[in-house]
Amino acid sequence: MDQGAITWTLIGMALATYGPRLLPVWLLSSRSMPPAVTAWLRYVPSAVLAALLFPLLLVNGGHISLGPKNIFLWAALPAAWVAVKTRSMVGSVLVGMAIVAAARYLFAV
Amino acid sequence: MTSDTPRNAQPDEQGPSTARELFAGLSRATPIVVGYVPVGLAFGVLAQKAGLSPLNTMLMSLLVYAGASQFIAVSLFAVDAPAWSVIVTTLVVNLRHMLMSAALSPFLKRWHPAELAAFAFQLTDETFAVHSQGLSSGAIRKASAFAIHVTAQASWVLGTWLGMVTGQRITDVKPLALDYALPSLFVALLVLQIRDRVQALVALLTGIMAVGLLLAGMERWGVIAATLVGATIGVGVERWIKVQSPGP
Secondary structure: OOHHHHHHHHHHHHHHHHHHHHHHHHHHOOOOOOOHHHHHHHHHHHHHHHHHHHHHHEEEOOOEEEOOHHHHHHHHHHHHHHHHHOHHHHHHHHHHHHHHHHHHHHHOO | OOOOOOOOOOOOOHHHHHHHHHHHHHHHHHHHHHHHHHHHHHHHHHOOOOOOOHHHHHHHHHHHOOOHHHHHHHHHHHHHOOOOHHHHHHHHOOHHHHHHHHHHOOOOOOOEEEEEEEHOOOOHHHHHHHHHHHHHHOOOOOHHHHHHHHHHHHHHHHHHHHHHHHHOOOOOOOOOHHHHHHHHHHHHHHHHHHHHHHHHHHHHHHHHHHHHHHHHHHHHOOHHHHHHHHHHHHHHHHHHHHHHHHHH
């Protein structure tokens, strides 16, 4: 694809991204929803974040990886601990990254 | 007619409180900045290597602004995939934002449609998670929300630009663990999101389902399918607990 065609594809991508972001708030924010629906929506944050995170930590190259070499998984434990104890997300992220970087440097994992 | 309007009838509380909200938004956006700059940088490097022009690389972070689908799109451009397949893949990967947009809707009452349009444009996994942490204190504050959104996208665009201009010199993001910035951010966001045992159960089951669906080959639909089932289980368990122990 030449750069001009890529630009047009980008505009299509932008619409495909914006639609799902916009339509629910536009349609739903001005009306009151049944209690069952709002109860259901309260579980969306925990559910969707776990659905995004677990594969990043557990799956490597198409397989479940629970061994000592899966540094992404093991670094998540102290990072989670820091998040719970300090409520600091920045601290948690930096601790996670520092552990992964150190493990790669020290053990070449 | 207006000469008798008392000038001091309404103390000017809007100014300072708006400033405080903006500052609160900035500080709530910092973890996102820590995650977005390195990942944006990785995107900038990859886009250059895949042959995207600097203009298209920046346009993608400005107009599309959706991490996962930007990486997928670059890999599709690199193999000269047809435009429609890039756009359809983007749509499928980003359908999960409908659930996030819906989940925030009850807290965006009385917002003007134009404000909602601006808000939705910069709604990402991470900004959504930061908003949903503050929901126990009521409605989403406009100034704070927009400060979070603008700061987050600015850091994504900045990272993209850094990756583009330093692209040739950075051969590997692994020694600095830049590839762990987003997983680590998701860990913190998830941990701080969970407030009770039902939520913890929902997170655990949904995460396991997402892994199962990914391994079964549903790499595009897995997240949204697992979320739909997981949230439904959450409501079911919540009802069941209420039936078991009728409270006062």
